[in-house]
Amino acid sequence: MNTQIWHGHATAKALAVAGCTALVLAATGTTAQAKAPDAARQTLPAGDGWASEGTGTTGGAAADAAHVYTVTDWAGFKAALAAGGTAPKIIKVKGTIDAVSEGCDSLAAPGYDFDAYLAKYSPEVWGLDTDLSAEPDDSPEGLRRASAAHQDQTIKANIPANTTIIGVGKNAGFKGASLQIRAVDNVIVRNLTFESPIDCFPQWDPTDGTKGNWNSEYDTAVVYGSTHVWLDHNTFTDGSHPDSAAPTYFGMLYQQHDGELDIVRGANHVTASWNVFTEHDKTILIGNSDSESTAAGDRGKLKVTFHHNLFSNLVERAPRVRFGQVDSYNNHFVANGDYSYSFGIGKESQLVAEHNAFTLPTGISAAKVLKRWNVSPLTATDNYVNGEPTDLIAVHNAKIPAETLESGAGWTPTLRTKVDPTRKVPGIVDRGAGAGRVC
Secondary structure (H helix, E strand, C coil): CCCCEEECCCCCCECCCCHHHHHHHHHHCCCCCCECCCHHHCCCCCCCCHHHCCCCCCCCCCCCHHHEEEECCHHHHHHHHHCCCCCCEEEEECCEEECCCCCHHHHCCCCCCHHHHHHHHCHHHHCCCCCCCCCCCCCHHHHHHHHHHHHHHHHEEECCCCEEEEECCCCCEEECCEEEEECCEEEEEECCEEECCCCCCCEEECCCCCCCEEECCCCCEEEECCEEEEEECCEEECCCCCHHHCCEECCEECCCCCCCEEEECCCEEEEEECCEEEEEEECEEECCCCCHHHHHHHCCCCCEEEECCEEEEEEECCCEECCCEEEEECCEEECCCCCCCCEEECCCCEEEEECCEEECCCCCCHHHCEEECCCCCEEEECEEECCEEECHHHHHHHHCHHHCCCECCCCCCCCCCCCCCHHHHHHHHHHHCCCCCCC
16 A cells, blocks of 8 residues: 655645635635635634633644644554654645545455345344344354454544644545544544445344344544544535435345444533534434433533534434533534434533524424423524524424423533624535635
């Protein structure tokens, strides 16, 4: 494999206010300067969401020349991550890096055969009463487990503390990768397009539901027990592998996607700004369990801000929230016919959803924007649906009285740099969000 890591950082060049810079400046109202700052050394502005709390988020802005890398392939990216420990580092991504460039077959354990898997575990043969956990290592399920373990090791990349990962230009990103931001502090991820990883070896669980189900692994990005994380101007999409193109086996969708972004296990102080989340089912999860064993590490944490993001053609979880104080403002939600809900109100969540715009197709009620999983009060004011001010809680309660929601999250966000008028949000966000807009 041609592994490339280039050391050193480029001299800043004078840039005309055009292309991606112009879009950002137009969206934010910023005055153009003769020189654009080095985006790789930009830090999260003060007061910009929960990630600015306390020490703030600087990523690898302080990296010396020896800890600035440009990478063009997956091996090079992993090598850059491993170099230099937790010293501040900047990793610039050029082009699209494919974590599974040789395809799923290259990850399969010797002897694994999908047709043999289907033959052995079909409901007509296996039934729906017993899961596959006791299957031996040499069984089709055992070989699937070994194949899955190989994929897990291959596509996951552990991001160290004090790191900035940034795409160069308009076409930088990853396919099939899973970024693991685990138990670290101070990470910035910007200007990248992520095509969701596909699980090459989903597991059939006959006992999941009344008909069984296919279950997959691998989130595009996981913030797990980490603090001070800024995700900015990225695009998250299923890309060339949408669920609509997936086959069915045993009468159930062969699901090969998990989430686009999970923020879990005591993660805290995260800001997601100016991203696009699109073409996905279970999109963002904040807090992964209602269990008391998990709750002990989540209470008082999971503080996350979402602002100026475009949530387009998603099914659900934008986000689904447990425990955290989540501030969602100035986002644009665009639904299609597969829409289920946007905000999931979960256990002990304290969601503030304000100044957001929703574009819903004919026949989709505004009552579906909120979904109650648990009784947790929320604040939802100054939101617009199809250009009209809409009391999301009142509409939900009138249409779905069996899932009555309570108003009043019990806290007031203060970490906001600018709140745009809600009527202008669709135009501002649609022009400014997503990868390829940071120079």
